[in-house]
Amino acid sequence: MKISILKSYLNESIQHVSKAISSRTTIPILTGIKLDVNHQGVTLTASDTDISIQSFIPMEDDNHTVVTIHEPGSVVLPAKFFVEIIKKLPSQEIQMEVKENFQTFIAAGATEIQMVGLDPEEFPVLPNIEENQTMSVPGDLLKNMIKQTVFSISTHETTPILTGVLWNLNEEGFKFVATDRHRLATRSAQLENEGDVRFSNVVIAGKTLNELSKIIPDQNTLVDIVVADNQVLFKIDRVLFYTRILDGTYPDTSRIIPTTYKTELIVDTKKLSESIDRAYLLSREEKTNIVRLQTMENGGIEISSSSSELGKVREELEVSDFKGEPLKISFNSKYMLDVLKVLDSEQLMIAFTGIMSPIILKPLDDSDALYIILPYRTTN
Amino acid sequence: MKISILKSYLNESIQHVSKAISSRTTIPILTGIKLDVNHQGVTLTASDTDISIQSFIPMEDDNHTVVTIHEPGSVVLPAKFFVEIIKKLPSQEIQMEVKENFQTFIAAGATEIQMVGLDPEEFPVLPNIEENQTMSVPGDLLKNMIKQTVFSISTHETTPILTGVLWNLNEEGFKFVATDRHRLATRSAQLENEGDVRFSNVVIAGKTLNELSKIIPDQNTLVDIVVADNQVLFKIDRVLFYTRILDGTYPDTSRIIPTTYKTELIVDTKKLSESIDRAYLLSREEKTNIVRLQTMENGGIEISSSSSELGKVREELEVSDFKGEPLKISFNSKYMLDVLKVLDSEQLMIAFTGIMSPIILKPLDDSDALYIILPYRTTN
Structure with a gap:
């Protein structure tokens, strides 16, 4: 792998995927960010097994060159150091080259960095999601629905299902429910592009929704949502955000x-x-x-x-x-x-x-x- | 005590004196702010015994009424609640009245507060400082001298004298020294209004200097400094800031x-x-x-x-x-x-x-x- 890439694009992608890095992980490969370079561009991936985030950097954007590929390839780089050092590099253009044993050389201006890389083959494979159930939600609506419900989740791990927000989509609309047994928040909306998608008992961890909110831009963006058996995939511009659906059945709150x-x-x-x-x-x-x-x-x-x-x-x-x-x-x-x-x-x-x-x-x-x-x- | 006072002035004074409130004090009266009302205006005082701050609110400022005194008097009010509630009162004008047993009634708009006050006689008396040794330092210079030395103090309580910054004033100028034995910072300045004031081995706790810096305004202010035997008094506009001089002899750093x-x-x-x-x-x-x-x-x-x-x-x-x-x-x-x-x-x-x-x-x-x-x- 050998590329030349614009710092601003690399930095933005790193900021997105690093939200999936857990500081408490005990699996060494998951402390890293995976880079995959092919002739379409560069893909960054990070995962804490509950959530996985992928961000794509194209070769060109707005008619200017973003990435120049000298040699395709892959590597996993230590996230914490990579995130911080890229932000602080002195020049706009960055050279990256992976050599023997995944030793990675990064050069920018008069700065040379040698980074201990890990084998990308060890990195977990992202879930394969069938895109049958796809719907689109305006980004600002989705952020608002999260903000207006997520504060009511339970923080007690004794009832894991209540640490999530319940999502239902049926004839009555798209509905979020959150409760910690002392209070309840519900928020509904009618969608324009839901097609014939229907689902119930999709429960997503509150902390995951908070991270998702940070990635959704404030301006007009449409978020595509794919609901599968035990995973939900969010597509936001060039970012893919995968999350696990919480196990268990959410209690029926309609009676209260x-x-x-x-x-x-x-x-x-x-x-x-x-x-x-x-x-x-x-x-x-x-x-x-x-x-x-x-x-x-x-x-x-x-x-x-x-x-x-x-x-x-x-x-x-x-x-x-x-x-x-x-x-x-x-x-x-x-x-x-x-x-x-x-x-x-x-x-x-x-x-x-x-x-x-x-x-x-x-x-x-x-x-x-x-x-x-x-x-x-x-x-x- | 019965007054009517403008919220903005009361709030500013509270913000100043509350920097002397320690959250760890075990002396109940020191969790409070003392108010003294006489026909000159209102004086607020707070102290943690190491530092004491007094702020004066005049009857009039810029030709408009700030305080109307219906009855002079004194009371000590619980600092934490007083600080927060005054900031959040709904109207610009605040009525305060102290009744039996120091019960204090505060009214603003449609809000009525009843506060348990304490006996002002229990509040410690501020040190009596003879103003022989007075000098003036521009506020921005003093803030800069603090900023450029205080980070080098020791944080180990085993050598208390090194948790302070050493101040000397002699023919060579006004000099600050701070060291934690691994590093040393010194900063000097020539003063214009020092008169014939001279002192040495005046050591002031680093955390006190950080609090002092916050009270000194950024614009052009002259800070009057009075150095006494074991106390230093800073006069900043209508604020008096008293601090204890640390006990002990600061090590001679000139040889290193x-x-x-x-x-x-x-x-x-x-x-x-x-x-x-x-x-x-x-x-x-x-x-x-x-x-x-x-x-x-x-x-x-x-x-x-x-x-x-x-x-x-x-x-x-x-x-x-x-x-x-x-x-x-x-x-x-x-x-x-x-x-x-x-x-x-x-x-x-x-x-x-x-x-x-x-x-x-x-x-x-x-x-x-x-x-x-x-x-x-x-x-x-």
Whole structure:
């Protein structure tokens, strides 16, 4: 293998694939990034067995030369050092050559690097995915659906299935569900290019979705998604992102979502968020995060919290619409803030079915999202 | 105590004094910020016994009212909660009132806070400093002198005196010295307003100087410094910053600074820094940080490092002036980078007195700084 390549392209590809490198891997070959050079271009691959990322660098882009191939070939290079040194090389053009025993020589300006390479034959083969079930989702929609659900996953490894986000696609649309048993987040969307793809019980680890989000560009990109038996493949521009589907059956959460409400309020999302945040500051010191919400006779609501050592916070908030019975309820303010932070909607409906029953939060926009927080049992 | 005060002023003062709050204090009163209200304005004070910071808020500033005093008085409020809640209050004007048992009521917009206050009589009295020895230093010069020396202090509590920076002021100027026995940083300056102030062996803890730097504004400010027996007081606008002088005698470092050199090089600071940084990346993986510098026959220098597991980095660097004998020397690249990072000078002199003797670094500007790094003993 012998090539000359532009630093900016190599660096961008390295940044993408390095998200699959685990610092905790015990398999030496997986601490590396694989480079494959053929007459189409250069392919970089990294994997931690749960996720694998592949990034392709073409020979030419926008009519200028990106890679010049003197000799095709493959090598695996130590990821951590490779990632950092390429970023810091002094010239835009980089020469790379693999010699005997995978010794790799990199030259840029007056800098010469000799890197101990590994045998590419030892690198695991990527899953072979049949592309029957392919659908397309706008990148910004996919990022938003991830952002608006992934914070509700469980972080306890005792219930592995809950560390993922459930994906379903059927006649009703494309739906994400996440829950840690204390709260629930759901977000749905209608897709334009879903074809006749249908699937259910596809559960993808929350941390994988966070890494995927970082790779999806902010501008208009269409992400192709291929769902196979135990793998999902995402195609984003020149990047392929493979992830394992979590084993197990995701619990049925549809029954815990109330369909009738006793009390309904409509409030300003930003004002509620700032108000809860102030009460949270105090409740956090008590290590409970308990904040109370109470309807008032003047039609508004009161947000309050107290700490035996520090004092009390109490404030009033206007409500633009109020229906149903008066109520006083306590909840984990951190859970409420997590929801309020990810909402884009200016207004929000909060609904209750009783002081011991789930609190429902629904943004008043077209995002088709619904959040549930279980209340605290308190004595007053 | 009953006042009405502008949030921005209160918040700025809180930010200043809260730098003296230690999260590890075991003395309850020191977890608080003291407020003293009299007819001049409001004074905030915080202390961790090593450092104490006082910030004054005047009744008026730029011809607008900042504080309206309804009733003078004092209280101590829990710092952590007070710092955070004031920042997040919804209105620009804040009402504060201290009632029975130091219960403090804070109101802003529709937010009402009740805070458990403590007795201000319990708060320690600030040191009484005689202002005989007062000098003035431009704020940006003081910040720069701190930045260019403080990184060389020792972090080992076994030699407490070396965790500070030594300050001397005599006929030769105002001088800072810091060393951890492996490296040394010195920086001097001539002052215009020193009067006849002279002192020696004033050692101030490095972490205190870092906090002090954060309070000094970037724009043109003159810092008044008062040196007393065991305390130094800094006056910065409306802030008073008191710190203890470290106990003990700082070692005499003048003997280890060579006065004649066997080899002298002049190099570009930025190019040397980038070159050492690349070699450092590799040496760091070996946990040694060892980088080699070697003069070459063509009059340049070679920077190199190697790792048995990862490979080698080697590069050449131009030298704009070379005097003396050829040489090959190994050193801790992290120490070298620490120096190169804080220098403002475009060019740098590196001087050597032998392969086992200190490496001298001197910026070629008017900053009058000098750095020493002890070399590594290596087999080749």
